[in-house]
Each structure stands twice: as structure tokens, then as C-alpha cells.
Amino acid sequence: MNPSSFSALCQKNRHNDGFASEDWYQQFVRFVQLKGLRERSSKTYLGWIKQLATHYPEEHLPTLKSGQVLDFLLHLQTERNLAGSTVNQAVCALRTFYHDHLDFRWKIWSKIKIRREEPLPHVLTREEVILLLSTFRDGRYRALFTTIYQCGLRLSEALHLKPTDINGEMLTLRVTTKHAKGGRERDIPISPELLLKLRAFWKWHRNPEWLFPAPGRGWRGSGIPLQQALHDSRKPMNDSSTWAAFKLAKVECGLAKKHLKLVVHTLRHSFATHLLEGGAHIRQVSAYLGHRTLKPTLIYLHITAISEAQARRALNGLPLPKDPKDPDDTTS
DSSP states (O other), X not given: OOHHHHHHHHHHHHHHOGGGGSHHHHHHHHHHXXXXXXXXXXXXXXXXXXXXXXXXXXXXXXXXXXXXXXXXXXXXXXXXXXXXXXXXXXXXXXXXXXXXXXXXXXXXXXXXXXXXXXXXXXXXOHHHHHHHHHHOOSHHHHHHHHHHHHHTOOHHHHHTOOGGGEETTTTEEEEOTTTSGGGOOEEEEOOHHHHHHHHHHHHHHOOSSOSSBOOOTTHHHHTOOHHHHHHHOOSBOOHHHHHXXXXXXXXXXTHHHHOTTOOTHHHHHHHHHHHHHTTOXXXXXXXXXTOSSSHHHHGGGGTOHHHHHHHHHHHHTSOOOOOOSSTTXXXX
């Protein structure tokens, strides 16, 4: 996590929460920083500590008993009706605080089993992907979202790409450890056509650090051309601007009504599904996605058009007993 970003986050918390200035909290802040977590994960961990403190306003968190922590998790699950994945985030954050940081050897962590919902990923057809990507009139966003789809990237991974992450000779794009989920660095093959598009886009702005730089909030009223603003930028595009562009595009192309669950991550799901439909081996697709195991990749087999067709052919080939000539004849 960027130290300056982390420092700003801590200062913000100090103003908003009374306990944030206490030594035990500041020690945990430093502990989280040393773990090298991504900024979003760090915010999530500190956020759950805040929620626990709100739940027990009269308690000193480092002296809570394991039963009190379990009661809080049960409260999240039964009274607030939070999804399993959200409760699991709370478990991870509190385990980091009590087990990893404070070294409390509670036995509760191995007993907690949170059932996480695993809905099938939402995907687009190839034709729908082309329709969506063609809708972006701004070349910055068209290049960004094309790269996300063509390489199966998470949004955060794409936003932090650098020109040096592209190997033109090997035709690969590298997702570095710093911005890859779980810190799993990987190389993803890219097509010659995508390479040409990305080279042309970068040669247009020539930012020395970022492939997808942000022009900054004030560039429109500054009189500075967009090309120059991108060249001088020291920051990559941010989540909010890319989400706004994506929402506008999905409405303009007409896919918003048909696909209510259409989000940026849908492009990553579509990448995996289309590769499998094209005959790519599931282990290779798993490696491209940066999955630690095959389990999260296997779910894409359930939604490929080819899998559906193969399943129907197999069903049609299942043997059926012949009906007796006489309906009343049960002995033949």
C-alpha cells in the first residue's frame, strides 16, 4: 500500500473516531501497513475494527473475549443479514487483529464456517462485447476496457498498468505483484492487434509512468489539451471516472436493460468464458486469471455455450428402455 495514501487514511480516521488516536489502534494501523496489503484491503480491515468498536462502545477492544467477537459476527449474519462474503471479510479482519496482531490463541477461528454464495458469473456474448466496447467515444476508456476484456483483468489491475508491463517481443502483458490480487504476478498473452492499439494510445500521450493516466479534475477548465494533461499526469485513472464512463456506455448501447448485472467485472468473466469456448485449456485460463486453484475457474465451465451443447448431445445419447408393444404387457 502507498505510504502516503495510508497516512492520509489514518489521519482521516483520527478525526472521525475517538479511539483512532489510542495507542492500540495506531499499533494495529502500523501492523496492517507492514503486512503490505492493498489499499482497499487495508481500508476494509480498519473499517471492521471501527464497526466492532461501534458495536461495543463501552468496551476496550483489545480486552474483548472471544465470545463477544462471535456475538458480533452472529449479529452481522442474523440481524443485519449481511452476505456470507461480507461476513467473511469481517472474520478475516478480526482474525488479523486478534490472532495475528495481538497473538490471542483463540480456537474460534477454525470453527467459524461462513457459507459464501457462489452465483454463476454474468457474461456477455462476443457480439455484445463488441457492441459495448464500440460505444466508448473517448479513446482512453475504449483502450482501457478493451484491455480489461482482452486480458481478463480486474479493474484495479488495469488501472495500474505501466508501459513497461507490456513486452512487445513476447506479446505479453504483466500484472505485477503490487497490484495483483493475492500478490500473484502473472504474464498474459496479448494479440498483435491489441499491442498495436496500446502502442498507438501510449504514443499519443507518452506518459512516462502510466499506461492509462488520469488528466486530473481541473484540466477541462485549465485550457490544457487532454493530450498534454495525460502526458503530465502523475496518477492513473481512478475507479469513479471509469465506472461513470462504463455506466454511460452500457445505457447508450442498450445492454443495460437486457443485462441488469452488467458491471466492469463482467468483461473479465466474458474473457474466461470465451477462451474456454475457443478451446483453451482450463488450467491455462486459470493461470491467466491469476487464480490460486482451479476451483474458481471451474465455474466458467457451467456457462459456456459449448458446454451446454456438449451436455445436450450427451443427454441425447443416454440410453432409453424400449416401450413394450402392448401397454398392458408388463412382462416383456
